[in-house]
């Protein structure tokens with residue numbers, strides 16, 4: 001069972017992971033739980049102020065440290081885990097970090113808004129900063145949900161139907177192979193000038209050949225699209241042969 005405590009000014013946003021899809025079903029199945037904490041509930045002034053203007057001037061507002069500290073105190077009181085602040089200044093989220101977080105029983109996710117959070121709060125109360133990418137969001141909530149979705153998928157049983165996240169992209173450091181489903185020929189109908197068939201190897205039912213075809217495609221696409229991932233991965237002799245085949249066929253097809 002994994003528990004996430006989320007500090008956010010917009011708790012209603014998290015319905016996206018608590019009431020929909022794989023994460024919603026995994027929550028119903030009791031595989032994970034969430035605590036939503038709104039810093040506005042930890043203010044002391046009648047206006048329930050959670051932000052103020054930045055010292056030194058400049059645009060926007062900054063989240064006040066005191067309400068956040070009181071909120072994090074309450075989370076800790078309730079047994080909350082290490083505090084992760086979602087921000088562009090953080091380490092980039094990747095599969096390795098997702099697996100690390102999937103191994104923790106409790107994690108606290110601090111979602112910033114406005115220009116961010118008073119730096120002194122980060123220094124005093126944040127254990128690590130995580131970024132989902134080099135761009136600026138309006139708040140940390142979407143980043144927090146990205147982390148939660150990626151982690152919940154790793155919980156055994158979360159994907160249902162005996163499917164395990166172990167077969168997915170990045171698990172073996174490679175991009176995924178192409179996926180196909182019905183119809184066998186698409187677009188259908190005589191109007192369509194160009195139709196595309198599902199690769200016949202996938203229709204033959206020969207599981208080992210299918211497994212090798214998929215591995216070859218995953219290696220090839222990783223070589224084409226993310227050579228950085230391939231550089232970080234040792235290829236087995238068989239994988240080296242498959243990638244060579246793919247590159248040769250590319251040379252031949254130029255694609």
Ligand code: 4FV
Nearest residue numbers: 086087112113131132136137143
């Ligand atoms: C972000 C990111 C992100 C910055 C200011 C929230 C915003 C605002 N978080 N990965 N990229 N956060 O842009 O995690 O407070």
